[in-house]
Amino acid sequence: MSPVRIAILAPGLIGGSVALAATRTHPKAKIAIWTRHSQSVPAVRQHLPNAEIGTDPSLVRGSDLVILAAPPSALPTLIQSILPHLSPHTLVTDVSSIKLSVESSVAPLLQGQARWIGSHPMAGSEESGIQAARHDLFQKAPVILTPSSSTSADTLQDATSFWKSLGARVLSMSPAQHDSYVALISHLPHCIASTLVLAAGTSPLPLAGSGYRDTTRVAGGPSALWAEILLSNRTEILASLQTFHTSLTQLTSAIEKSDSAGLTHILEKAAHIRRNLPAP
Amino acid sequence: MSPVRIAILAPGLIGGSVALAATRTHPKAKIAIWTRHSQSVPAVRQHLPNAEIGTDPSLVRGSDLVILAAPPSALPTLIQSILPHLSPHTLVTDVSSIKLSVESSVAPLLQGQARWIGSHPMAGSEESGIQAARHDLFQKAPVILTPSSSTSADTLQDATSFWKSLGARVLSMSPAQHDSYVALISHLPHCIASTLVLAAGTSPLPLAGSGYRDTTRVAGGPSALWAEILLSNRTEILASLQTFHTSLTQLTSAIEKSDSAGLTHILEKAAHIRRNLPAP
Numbered sequence: 278m279s280p281v282r283i284a285i286l287a288p289g290l291i292g293g294s295v296a297l298a299a300t301r302t303h304p305k306a307k308i309a310i311w312t313r314h315s316q317s318v319p320a321v322r323q324h325l326p327n328a329e330i331g332t333d334p335s336l337v338r339g340s341d342l343v344i345l346a347a348p349p350s351a352l353p354t355l356i357q358s359i360l361p362h363l364s365p366h367t368l369v370t371d372v373s374s375i376k377l378s379v380e381s382s383v384a385p386l387l388q389g390q391a392r393w394i395g396s397h398p399m400a401g402s403e404e405s406g407i408q409a410a411r412h413d414l415f416q417k418a419p420v421i422l423t424p425s426s427s428t429s430a431d432t433l434q435d436a437t438s439f440w441k442s443l444g445a446r447v448l449s450m451s452p453a454q455h456d457s458y459v460a461l462i463s464h465l466p467h468c469i470a471s472t473l474v475l476a477a478g479t480s481p482l483p484l485a486g487s488g489y490r491d492t493t494r495v496a497g498g499p500s501a502l503w504a505e506i507l508l509s510n511r512t513e514i515l516a517s518l519q520t521f522h523t524s525l526t527q528l529t530s531a532i533e534k535s536d537s538a539g540l541t542h543i544l545e546k547a548a549h550i551r552r553n554l555p556a557p
Numbered sequence: 558m559s560p561v562r563i564a565i566l567a568p569g570l571i572g573g574s575v576a577l578a579a580t581r582t583h584p585k586a587k588i589a590i591w592t593r594h595s596q597s598v599p600a601v602r603q604h605l606p607n608a609e610i611g612t613d614p615s616l617v618r619g620s621d622l623v624i625l626a627a628p629p630s631a632l633p634t635l636i637q638s639i640l641p642h643l644s645p646h647t648l649v650t651d652v653s654s655i656k657l658s659v660e661s662s663v664a665p666l667l668q669g670q671a672r673w674i675g676s677h678p679m680a681g682s683e684e685s686g687i688q689a690a691r692h693d694l695f696q697k698a699p700v701i702l703t704p705s706s707s708t709s710a711d712t713l714q715d716a717t718s719f720w721k722s723l724g725a726r727v728l729s730m731s732p733a734q735h736d737s738y739v740a741l742i743s744h745l746p747h748c749i750a751s752t753l754v755l756a757a758g759t760s761p762l763p764l765a766g767s768g769y770r771d772t773t774r775v776a777g778g779p780s781a782l783w784a785e786i787l788l789s790n791r792t793e794i795l796a797s798l799q800t801f802h803t804s805l806t807q808l809t810s811a812i813e814k815s816d817s818a819g820l821t822h823i824l825e826k827a828a829h830i831r832r833n834l835p836a837p
Contacts, residue, residue, distance in 0.1 A: 399766035419764050448763055458761035466753055466772040471827035472808055473749055476801040481738035482834060483728055484699050486679035490834070491771040492746040497831040500824035508815055518809050521756040528752055529798050535788055544780035547751035550759060551777040554770070 278368070278435040284309045284340040286355055288321050290402060291372045292346025293410030296325050298443040301412055309336045313347075317407075324407050334358040337367075342439060343391070345371040348502060349379050349509060356386045363391040368435050370396040374459060375509040376423045376452035384425065392432045395423040395452060398445060399463065405499045416444035417557045421459075423452040460513035465521060467503060468514065470496040558648070558715040564589045564620040566635055568601050570682060571652045572626025573690030576605050578723040581692055589616045593627075597687075604687050614638040617647075622719060623671070625651040628782060629659050629789060636666045643671040648715050650676040654739060655789040656703045656732035664705065672712045675703040675732060678725060679743065685779045696724035697837045701739075703732040740793035745801060747783060748794065750776040 283299055285292045288310050296308050308328040310321055315332050322330055329336060337343050337359045347355055352371060363369070369391045373379045376395045387393040400418035402409055420440040424433050437447045450458070474496045477489070507514055531540040563579050565572045568590050576588050588608040590601055595612050602610055609616060617623050617639045627635050632651060643649070649671045653659045656675045667673040680698035682689055700720040704713050717727045730738070754776045757769070787794055811820040 399764055399768075401766070401768070419766060421764060458764050461757040462761040462764050462769050463766065465756065466768050468808055468812075469749055469753055469805075470772055471824050472801060472804045473746055474827040474831050475804040475823070476745065476797065477741040479830060481742040482830075484679055484701060484738050484742045485834060485837075486681070486699060486743065487837075488679075488681070488746050488775045489742050490837070491774050492750055493831055494771050495768045496824075496827045498828065500821050500828050503824050504817055504821040507812055507820060508817055511812055511815060514812060515809070517756065518805070518812070521752060522805075524752045524755040525749075525798075525802075528748055529795070532748075532787055532791055532794060532798070535791060537784055537788055540787060541780050541784040543755070544751050544776075544783050547754040547776045548778065548780050550762075551754050551773055554762060554765060557765075557767075557770070 278342070278438050279303065280306045280340075280342040280439070282307045282309060282340040283342045283344065284311065284337040285344045285346055286311045286337070286359070287345075287347035287351075288312055288317075288325070288407050288410070289346060290405050290407075290409045291398060291400075291414075292344065293321075293324060293407040294400070294412065294414035295344055295346065295372070295443070296328060297410055297412035298415055300325065300327065302442045309340065311336055321407055324410060335362050338362040341367060343367055343369045345369065345383075348505060349373045349375060349382075350505060352379065353382050353386060356383060360386070360390055363387075365389065365391065367391040368432060368439075369393050370436055372396055372398055374463065374506050376455045378509050380423065380425060380452040384427070392429070392435075394428050394432050394436045396436060396440065397421045397423070397455065397459070398440070399459075401498075405502070413444070415440070418445050420445040420447050421455050422447060422449045423455050424449060425452065456510050456513050460510055460517040461520075464507055464510055464514050465517040467495050467498070468507065468518065469521065470494070558622070558718050559583065560586045560620075560622040560719070562587045562589060562620040563622045563624065564591065564617040565624045565626055566591045566617070566639070567625075567627035567631075568592055568597075568605070568687050568690070569626060570685050570687075570689045571678060571680075571694075572624065573601075573604060573687040574680070574692065574694035575624050575626065575652070575723070576608060577690055577692035578695055580605065580607065582722045589620065591616055601687055604690060615642050618642040621647060623647055623649045625649065628785060629653045629655060629662075630785060632659065633662050633666060636663060640666070640670055643667075645669065645671060647671040648712060648719075649673050650716055652676055652678055654743065654786050656735045658789050660703065660705060660732045664707075672709070672715075674708050674712050674716045676716060676720065677701045677703070677735065677739070678720070679739075681778075685782070693724070695720070698725050700725040700727050701735050702727060702729045703735050704729060705732065736790050736793050737796075740790055740797040741800075744787055744790055744794050745797040747775050747778070748787065748798065749801065750774070
C-alpha cells in the first residue's frame with residue numbers, strides 16, 4: 278500500500294522507529310503522531326520535525342493507516358477515543374508483543390469501523406523511548422502478522438506490504454500460534470536473562486566477559502512493560518518455563534553424574550540448533 | 558616483562574590470539590609455536606608467518622615465557638614433555654577457564670623447575686581454532702591471575718605486565734575464588750544458553766530476533782571442550798545451578814500468582830544490576 282496519511286499513536290521506541298522509517302520510505306505520506314502528554318511534544322518534534330504532532334485523537338482523521346504503539350493495556354481506551362475518526366477503509370494495526378489478548382480486546386471494538394490486523398515487529402532494544410528510536414530498527418527484523426478468520430485478504434496484503442516497505446521480514450500465523458512461539462523465542466529468554474543476572478549477583482561482575490554481556494543484555498529492558506507482557510502471556514510462558522525446567526534438569530543431572538558423554542551430547546544438540554540459525 | 562622468546566603450546570583460538578597479539582606488542586621477541594600434529598603446521602604458518610613452528614617440545618628451550626594453551630586435561634602430559642627444556646627463571650602460565658584443578662595438577666610438576674602462575678583470559682568466541690584467532694581478542698578483556706601462597710611477587714608482577722601488554726584488564730584472586738566466580742559469570746550462562754536453545758526448539762526459530770540471538774550466542778561453542786570445563790568445575794557449577802533454580806522459582810511463582818508488583822520488582826532488581834554493568 279502507498280499510504281497518504283499514517284497516524285502513529287504513542288511514539289516510544291517502536292512507534293518512533295515506525296515514524297522514522299516511514300518518513301524515509303513513504304516520503305509523500307503525512308506522518309501524524311499522537312502522544313498522551315503535551316509535555317512530550319517538543320521531544321517528539323525534535324526527532325520528527327516534519328510530522329504533525331498532537332494530543333488530540335482527532336488527528337487520526339483521514340489516515341489510511343493507523344499504528345497503535347501504546348502498551349496493550351492502553352489499547353481499548355485509545356481505540357474508543359479514535360473510533361469517531363476512523364473510516365471503514367482505514368487499516369488499523371498494533372505492535373504488541375502478545376496477540377491473543379489484544380485480538381480479543383481490540384477486534385470487537387473495530388468491527389465494521391475499520392480494517393484490523395495485529396502486528397508484532399520483533400525488534401527492540403533494552404533502551405526505550407523516542408530517543409532510542411532508529412529509522413533502521415525493522416531492517417531484516419521479523420514482523421509477525423496475526424490474521425483471524427475474519428481478516429480479509431487485502432487487509433493481510435496491505436499490512437504485509439507496509440512492513441516490507443520498512444525492511445522487515447513478514448510472517449503470518451494465528452494469534453494463538455504467535456503467543457506460543459513468542460513465549461519460547463522472546464519471553465522465555467527474557468525471564469532467563471533476568472534470572473541469570475540475579476543468580477550471578479554483583480560480586481563476580483568484574484570478571485564479566487562478552488558471554489555474560491550478551492546472554493544477559495535483554496535483562497536491562499523496561500521492567501513494568503515486561504511484567505505486563507509476561508503476565509498477558511502467562512499460560513504460554515508458564516508452559517515454556519516448564520519445558521525449560523525439564524531441559525535444565527537433564528543438563529544438571531549429567532553434571533551431577535559426571536556423565537561426560539551425556540553432557541557433550543546435550544551441549545552438541547544445542548550447538549547444532551544454534552549454529553544453524555540463519556543470520557538475520 | 559620484555560620477553561625475548563615466547564613459547565605458545567597449542568595454537569587454537571586463545572593460543573593463536575596470544576601469538577598474534579604478542580607479535581605486535583613484543584616485536585623484538587621470537588614467537589615459538591608448538592602444535593601436536595605436523596599437519597597443522599601449514600595453517601599455523603599462514604597465520605603466523607614469522608613464528609618458529611614445530612611439533613617438538615624442545616622448541617620451548619630458551620623461552621622466558623611459556624603459555625600453555627592446550628585443554629586442561631592435556632596439561633600434565635604436556636608439561637612432562639617440556640620439563641627438560643625449562644629453566645627456573647622461565648615464567649609458565651596457562652589459559653584454562655578452571656583454576657583449582659589446574660593448580661593442583663600443574664603446580665607440583667613445575668615446582669623448582671620454573672616459575673608458575675595460572676591465568677584465565679576471559680575472552681573467546683563461539684568459534685574455535687587458529688582461523689578464529691584475533692590480535693585484538695584481549696583488548697579490554699578481563700584476565701584473571703590466580704597466585705597461590707607459593708607464588709612470588711615478581712611472578713605475579715611479570716604475568717600482570719605481560720597480559721596488560723596485550724591490552725587486558727588484569728585481576729588477581731585465589732584459584733578457589735576464581736572457580737566460584739567463573740561458575741556464576743561464565744559457566745552458568747553457558748549452561749543456561751544451551752538449555753534455552755533446547756527448550757525453544759526449532760519451530761519458533763523463524764521468529765528469532767536479536768534477543769534470542771544474543772541470549773543464546775555462546776551455546777554455539779565447542780561442545781566437548783565445554784563439557785570438560787563444566788565437569789572440571791562441577792561442584793561450583795552445581796552450586797550456581799542451585800542458586801539459579803531458586804531465583805527462577807521466585808520468578809515463576811510471581812507469574813503463576815499474576816503478581817504484577819512482585820514480578821516488576823524481580824525484573825527491576827535484575828535490570829538495575831545489568832544497567833550498571835560497566836562497559837568493557
